[in-house]
Amino acid sequence: xxxxxxxxxxxxxxxxxxxxxxxxxMHEDMEILKQHxxxxxxxxxxxQVREGDILLVGRNFGYGSHREQANTVLQAYGISVIxxxxxxxxxxxxxxALGMPAIILxxxxxxxxxxxxxxxTLNQQGGSIKRDDGWEMQIPPLPQxxxxxxxxxxxxxxxxKML
Numbered sequence: 001x002x003x004x005x006x007x008x009x010x011x012x013x014x015x016x017x018x019x020x021x022x023x024x025x026m027h028e029d030m031e032i033l034k035q036h037x038x039x040x041x042x043x044x045x046x047x048q049v050r051e052g053d054i055l056l057v058g059r060n061f062g063y064g065s066h067r068e069q070a071n072t073v074l075q076a077y078g079i080s081v082i083x084x085x086x087x088x089x090x091x092x093x094x095x096x097a098l099g100m101p102a103i104i105l106x107x108x109x110x111x112x113x114x115x116x117x118x119x120x121t122l123n124q125q126g127g128s129i130k131r132d133d134g135w136e137m138q139i140p141p142l143p144q145x146x147x148x149x150x151x152x153x154x155x156x157x158x159x160x161k162m163l
Contacts, residue, residue, distance in 0.1 A: 001123040002101070002151060004080045006052040011041065011116040015057055016064035017091070030069075030076045037073045051078030054118060058084070058109045062091025071098055081120055083129070085109050096146045099154030103139055105129075111137065122147070125132050 015038075025036045038045040055074060062070065071094045074082065081101040085108055091146045095102035101122060112118065112131065120139075121127045124147055127139040142150070145158075152158050 001121060002127075003122075004052075004054065004101070004120045006054040006080050006118065008049070008056045008112050008114060008116040008118060009049055009053045009079075010056045010109070010112065011038070011058065011061075012109075013058035013085075014060045014080075015041065015062070017062060017067055017070035018064055020062065020070040021067060026067065026069060029051055030073065033069060033073055034076055037077075046077075049079070052080050053078070054120065055079045055082045056109060056112050057087075058081065059086045061085075061087045063088040063106075066090050066094070066095065071100065073096055083108055083112075083120075096149050098150070099153045100148055100156070101150050103129075105137065105139065108137065111135065123151070142158040 019040045020037055021033060022036050025033050035046045067119060081103065082095060083103045083105060085106050087102060087104055092102050092104065107135065117132045119130045122139065124141065124144065126141040128136055129139060130136045149155055149158050152161065
């Protein structure tokens with residue numbers, strides 16, 4: 001079983017990869033990119049986010065021209081889990097390939113707010129999200145291979161183990 005506890009950092013709908021990791025900063029190292037991620041919608045995000053925080057996003061997260069930095073910058077911040085109403089397929093698959101838990105739950109952004117403290121548990125049968133005030137939502141099971149990739153830290157460790 002995997003368990004995560006953290007504070008919600010919430011964004012709305014239609015956050016594309018150019019907002020997550022602006023093209024202007026792609027040639028810089030990760031420390032510079034972290035200072036500019038999400039700056040179009042929240043200029044001081046890099047000063048607010050803390051390791052272990054949980055990213056909550058609305059619909060259509062991670063769409064647009066894909067670049068790996070749009071995933072890895074969230075890992076560099078220490079984001080522990082991404083929860084979304086909906087997520088672009090390639091963004092979702094790249095999260096899983098990198099070992100980052102990504103959970104798609106339509107309507108979840110209506111139930112959680114910025115700075116809520118939540119606990120997330122995941123296992124092969126699904127899991128749950130619990131807020132400090134007792135509210136809880138069930139998480140349906142992830143595909144077996146996706147759960148294994150998250151549990152083992154991404155596709156590279158899974159492949160290394162298989163070979």
